[in-house]
Amino acid sequence: MPKFISIKASDGLTEREAEYLKAIFNLELMSKKGVVGSLEVANFMGVSCATASEVLKKLYEKGLLNREPWRGVSFSEKGMMEVNRILRNHRIFETYAYRFLSISLEDACECANRIELQISDKIIDSMCRILGHPEKCLHNNDIPRRISCCLRK
Amino acid sequence: MPKFISIKASDGLTEREAEYLKAIFNLELMSKKGVVGSLEVANFMGVSCATASEVLKKLYEKGLLNREPWRGVSFSEKGMMEVNRILRNHRIFETYAYRFLSISLEDACECANRIELQISDKIIDSMCRILGHPEKCLHNNDIPRRISCCLRK
C-alpha cells in the first residue's frame, strides 16, 4: 500500500531524450539535406558519435524519428508532435513569465528549459489564453498551436 | 565544444530523493517520537525496508538528515531548508495556478508535484509577491517564507 505515487515524465521520454529531440529540431532547421546525421547530433550535444547513434536508434524505436541507417534521421509525425509540444510549452511559459511575472528573458528561458517537459497542458493552455494566443515568442520564434486551445479564427 | 548545456536538478538531489524528503517531512509531523524510522518510510513510499534504509543513509551522507543508526532520522538544518524550499515552491505555484490560471485544485497540485524541484526561486518569489505573500496554501498548510521575498512586517 504505497501512499506516495511517483510522478513520471511525459510519454516515457527521458529528460535527456527530450534534449536530443530539441537538438535534432535545431539541426533540421539549419540543414540543407532533409536529414540529420549522428555526427551533427554528437557535436551539438557534446557526446561521441557512438552515443548519438545509439540515442537516434532508440528514438526511432520509440517511433519519434524516421531513420535511414547510414544516412540520417528526420521527425516522424509523432516526433514532430512531441517536439512541438515541448517547444510550445517552453515558449508560452517563457513569454508568460516575462510578461506577467517580470522575469528577465534569460531567466525565463532558463527556467522554461527545466520545466517544459513536466508542466501540464492545462496550465500552458491557460497561459496561452491569457496571453491572447501569441504567434511568436520573445525570440521571435513561432509558438506551435494546440487545436483545443488556439482557435484564433 | 558542447553547444547544449544540460540542466541539472537542484542541489544534486534526484527527483526520487526529494520525494523521500517530503515523505519524511509528513511522517515527522505525524510521529510522536522526534525521529522517523526506515519502516515508516518504506511503508509510505511503497518500497522495502532495505531500500528505505539505504536512501536514508544516502540523504544523511548528503547532509540533509541527522541519523542515529538503528533509531531513525530527523532533518538537519540543511535538510529542513531544502524541504521548506520544495514545499514553498509547491504551495506557491499551486495557489497561483488556482487563482490566476483557473486551474482546479487537483490539477494544480498534481502539476506542482512535477515542477516543484525545477522551478526557479525568482519565479516563485514573483508569484508570491503577486499573491500578497500568502501564509496558507489552498489545503490550509503553512507556506514557508523566503526572507528575501516575504518581508511581511
Place this chain on the structure above:
DNA sequence: AACCTAATTTAGGTTATGCCTAAATTTATC
C-alpha cells in the same frame, strides 16, 4: 541476565540510463 522478536542494516544482485573507446561497416570521393 538471557531470550526473543521486530526493526534495521548490510551484502549481493537486477534493470535501465547515459555515457565511453575500439573495432567493424558502409558511403562517397578521388
Place this chain on the structure above:
DNA sequence: GATAAATTTAGGCATAACCTAAATTAGGTT
C-alpha cells in the same frame, strides 16, 4: 577500385533505484 569519413556495433563503466536474503541490534519479557 582504393581510401577517407561517417556511421554503427560490441563491449564496458558508473549511477540510480529497486529487490531478497542474511546479519545485526534494541527493547520488552520472563
